Amino acid sequence: LGSGSVDGIVGGQVFASWYKFFATAGVQYAIRGTGDFDYRYANELTFGGGPGIFAILEHDYTFSVQLGVSGEWKENDTVDGVETDDTAITALYLGPALAFTWGNSLGATFAIDLPVNQQNSSVQLVPDFRLRGGLTWRL
Numbered sequence: 397l398g399s400g401s402v403d404g405i406v407g408g409q410v411f412a413s414w415y416k417f418f419a420t421a422g423v424q425y426a427i428r429g430t431g432d433f434d435y436r437y438a439n440e441l442t443f444g445g446g447p448g449i450f451a452i453l454e455h456d457y458t459f460s461v462q463l464g465v466s467g468e469w470k471e472n473d474t475v476d477g478v479e480t481d482d483t484a485i486t487a488l489y490l491g492p493a494l495a496f497t498w499g500n501s502l503g504a505t506f507a508i509d510l511p512v513n514q515q516n517s518s519v520q521l522v523p524d525f526r527l528r529g530g531l532t533w534r535l
Contacts, residue, residue: 399431410445416453418460421445438471438483448493457498464493464507472517482518487511489526503532 407424423443430436448462467488472479489509497503509526516522 399435399437401429401431401436403428403437416450417447418450418462419445419447420462434476436474438473440468440470442466442468446493458496460495462493462495464491464509465489466509482520484517485520485522486513486515487522488513491525493528501534503530505530 404427405424406427407422409420409422411420412418421443422445423441426440426442428437428439444464444466446463446465448460450458450460452459465488467486469486471484472481473483474480488511490512491508491510493505493507495503495505505528507528509528511523511525514522
């Protein structure tokens with residue numbers, strides 16, 4: 397499944413800390429190509445990050461709380477070079493993010509994204525909120 401396009405994705409991530417305080421920032425830009433049936437998804441910018449604090453900072457484990465800010469920007473897709481009118485979105489989210497690490501190999505994250513601003517073109521399904529989570533196990 398998919399559009400059949402060849403896409404390029406570039407981005408970066410930064411982490412800075414001072415005592416128990418920290419801040420993260422990340423950005424990703426997707427450069428989309430034209431796929432099958434001359435359909436081209438528009439390029440897309442996504443970002444996230446925010447300030448946080450290590451509530452627990454031990455040698456064997458950590459627990460942190462962060463004020464997460466995330467968002468996305470995407471223009472309208474095109475079909476046969478003609479712009480569609482219902483695929484663009486600009487969104488900004490804000491909410492808490494929790495992270496836990498245990499040793500050098502296990503980590504878990506959970507975040508709630510509440511919309512601060514959502515502007516979409518035409519009729520689209522957009523979330524009332526987003527739940528994000530992840531589990532990392534390094535071997």
